[in-house]
Amino acid sequence: MSGVDVAIVGGGISGLAAAYELTKRGLSVRVLESSDRPGGVIRTDRFDGWVIDGGPDALLVQKPAAIALCRELGLGDRLVPTLTPRTAYVLRDGRLHPIVEGSFLGFPIKPSAFVHASLFSWPGKLRMALEAVIPRGNVDEDESIGSFVRRRFGTEAAEYLADPLLAGIHAGDADRLSVQALFPRLVEAERQRGSVLRSFRAHNMKPAPQGAFLSLPGGTQEMVDALVAALPPGTVQLGSRVTEMHRAGTYTLETGAGPVQARSVVLAVPAYVAGSLLGGFDTMLAGLCAAVPYASTATVAFGFRQEQIGRPMKGSGFVVPRLERTPLLAATWVSSKWPARAPAGHVLMRGFLGGGRDPHRTERGDAELIAAAREALAEIMGITGDPVVQRLYRYTRQSPQYEVGHLHRQASIERRLAALPGLFLTGSGFRAIGIPDCVADGRDTAGRAAAWLGAEASRESRPPAG
Numbered sequence: 138m139s140g141v142d143v144a145i146v147g148g149g150i151s152g153l154a155a156a157y158e159l160t161k162r163g164l165s166v167r168v169l170e171s172s173d174r175p176g177g178v179i180r181t182d183r184f185d186g187w188v189i190d191g192g193p194d195a196l197l198v199q200k201p202a203a204i205a206l207c208r209e210l211g212l213g214d215r216l217v218p219t220l221t222p223r224t225a226y227v228l229r230d231g232r233l234h235p236i237v238e239g240s241f242l243g244f245p246i247k248p249s250a251f252v253h254a255s256l257f258s259w260p261g262k263l264r265m266a267l268e269a270v271i272p273r274g275n276v277d278e279d280e281s282i283g284s285f286v287r288r289r290f291g292t293e294a295a296e297y298l299a300d301p302l303l304a305g306i307h308a309g310d311a312d313r314l315s316v317q318a319l320f321p322r323l324v325e326a327e328r329q330r331g332s333v334l335r336s337f338r339a340h341n342m343k344p345a346p347q348g349a350f351l352s353l354p355g356g357t358q359e360m361v362d363a364l365v366a367a368l369p370p371g372t373v374q375l376g377s378r379v380t381e382m383h384r385a386g387t388y389t390l391e392t393g394a395g396p397v398q399a400r401s402v403v404l405a406v407p408a409y410v411a412g413s414l415l416g417g418f419d420t421m422l423a424g425l426c427a428a429v430p431y432a433s434t435a436t437v438a439f440g441f442r443q444e445q446i447g448r449p450m451k452g453s454g455f456v457v458p459r460l461e462r463t464p465l466l467a468a469t470w471v472s473s474k475w476p477a478r479a480p481a482g483h484v485l486m487r488g489f490l491g492g493g494r495d496p497h498r499t500e501r502g503d504a505e506l507i508a509a510a511r512e513a514l515a516e517i518m519g520i521t522g523d524p525v526v527q528r529l530y531r532y533t534r535q536s537p538q539y540e541v542g543h544l545h546r547q548a549s550i551e552r553r554l555a556a557l558p559g560l561f562l563t564g565s566g567f568r569a570i571g572i573p574d575c576v577a578d579g580r581d582t583a584g585r586a587a588a589w590l591g592a593e594a595s596r597e598s599r600p601p602a603g
Contacts, residue, residue: 141165143586144390144399146379146414149177150572151564152405153364153373154206154579155586160368162587167397168368169390171378175365178535179572181356182528186480188356189438189487191530193572194469195219195350196357200573202580203360204351210363212353219348219474224452227256227297228461228517235452236302242320243298244290246337261293266334273331276324279541283311285323289333300494301456305467307570308434308492308536318539319570352475357572382414388559400593401559401586405579407431408537408566418560422553425546429566431534433499434491437510438471440526443482447519450484455517459494464509466492468517483525488514493538503529537566559593561586 143159145152148170156166174180178192196203196216207216226233227243236243239250244265251262268289280288286299295311304311307319317324326336353359365373374394381391382402390397404411412427454469471485472478479485488510491499499506507529514520547567554562561582563569569578 140387140398141167142399142590143167143401143403143583144169144388144397145403145405146382146390147177147405147410147564148172148175148373148375149405149564149575150179150361150364151569151575151579151582152403153361153368154576155403155405155563155583156368156372157206157364158580158583159587160372162583164587164590166368166372167399168373169377169379169392169397170373170375173375175373175375176358176361178532179357179361180530181358183355186483187440187485187526188354188475188478189471189485189526189528190356190358191436191438191528192532193357194471194475195352196360197571197573198347198349198351200571200577202577203573206576206580207353207360207363210360210367212359212363215353215359216351217354217476219350219352219453220476221348222452223348226452226455227301228455228457228463229256229297231461231517233448233455233517241337242323243302244294244333244337246334256297257293261291264291265294267291269332269334271332273327276328279315279317279544281312281541282314282316282320285316285320286311289327296460297458301458301467304494305456305492307539308432308466308489309538309540310493313493313538313540315539315541315543318543354477360572379414381417383417384559401561401590403561403563403582403586405562405564405582407534407564409534411562411564411566418557419553422550422557425550425553426562426566428546429543430493430538430540431566432491432493432496432536432538433531433533434466434489434536435499435506435510435532436487436489436530437507438485438487438526438528438530439511439514439524440479440483440485441520441522441524443484445520445522446484447521448517450486450518454486463513463517464490464495464498465513465517466490466495468514485526486514486518492536499531499533537570539570559586559589561589 142164145168180191182189234256239247245251287295300311326333330336377392388402408426408429412423415423450470450473453474456467457465466489469487563582569575
């Protein structure tokens with residue numbers, strides 16, 4: 138039976154970041170990943186001049202943990218910003234309307250931005266502008282993103298910003314997702330100044346000059362590959378599903394390749410997987426983890442010849458409100474967003490399906506999903522002919538839904554977990570959504586595990602009293 142200081146269950150970005158931090162601190166680590174590849178939802182396919190991210194394709198500048206990690210791994214000079222123009226669009230009545238400059242999270246901040254926002258009707262613009270004088274609500278009570286935006290900015294803002302943009306980022310339903318858990322800055326803005334617009338104007342909110350996102354020429358998987366390479370050989374053990382976990386002094390994790398013994402364990406897996414492993418330790422904790430809802434999504438990538446596209450691709454892509462009655466949640470114009478993602482004379486785009494507002498979409502077959510995305514994109518973008526390349530990526534129960542009450546449930550999870558010595562949780566189902574937050578939380582969790590191990594070693598070396 139092999140033994141290590143820390144066993145990490147799950148080789149996604151959270152688990153790999155935790156492993157990296159622990160090894161930097163001189164601890165022995167084993168990462169047990171059930172699939173045949175590390176990285177979780179981060180995956181990039183590279184072939185014949187195409188660079189296709191199947192999952193997330195960007196690192197958010199505003200949250201620097203992932204960018205800092207890239208620099209530590211020697212990838213700093215490979216970070217590239219999005220191409221200009223960086224315009225994103227919202228589909229309304231079959232037309233693409235730009236999110237105008239002078240907006241933050243899609244909300245116009247400057248008066249001129251309201252004037253030029255073709256997405257909204259004049260009554261809708263007036264109602265949004267009146268947010269500055271709407272009385273402060275009960276900011277201590279959690280509410281949905283849709284409820285918050287509707288209350289502060291009106292119905293049009295809820296339908297054409299909260300639904301496709303704020304909730305769409307998380308593949309969720311705006312009337313179910315928690316604004317406190319996912320957009321605490323909006324809640325804090327209302328708390329501090331009684332108005333989101335007044336707060337943003339006071340802080341002189343401006344977009345970063347280099348853009349909001351960075352990526353890598355070889356896609357986001359470059360970071361995963363560099364992380365794995367930075368770990369000691371044999372640290373990441375693929376095809377190692379943990380079927381059972383128990384503790385008798387140290388932890389023993391049962392896998393198909395044999396048991397692994399560890400002084401401490403970090404679970405970096407979906408919350409429902411963590412729940413299945415925690416049942417033998419604390420049934421209430423297991424139930425709390427299992428109760429975190431998840432959505433399934435599909436990403437369909439298409440490569441076309443430039444002349445097949447009837448509409449200019451000037452910007453990064455578009456999001457789709459529920460009212461548009463199309464299967465698409467959003468689309469990214471990849472070759473207009475990032476450099477060198479398609480061969481010369483070709484374009485690359487991705488369509489997104491499923492999520493919390495269309496939960497049964499991904500139950501359909503591959504051919505039906507590809508056809509649905511292709512037909513919807515063809516109608517919006519004026520595409521003719523067959524794609525040169527097409528790829529489908531399914532993510533079943535991979536998008537955690539931080540619904541109203543998530544923070545309360547997470548606090549309960551933390552309290553129960555504190556009674557289990559040497560056991561830690563990280564990953565997108567708990568405190569972190571998105572690559573930067575997962576990197577930060579994975580490393581922070583590793584730090585807490587290292588501190589616990591240090592305290593344990595100190596206690597064990599202490600001479601007996603008397």
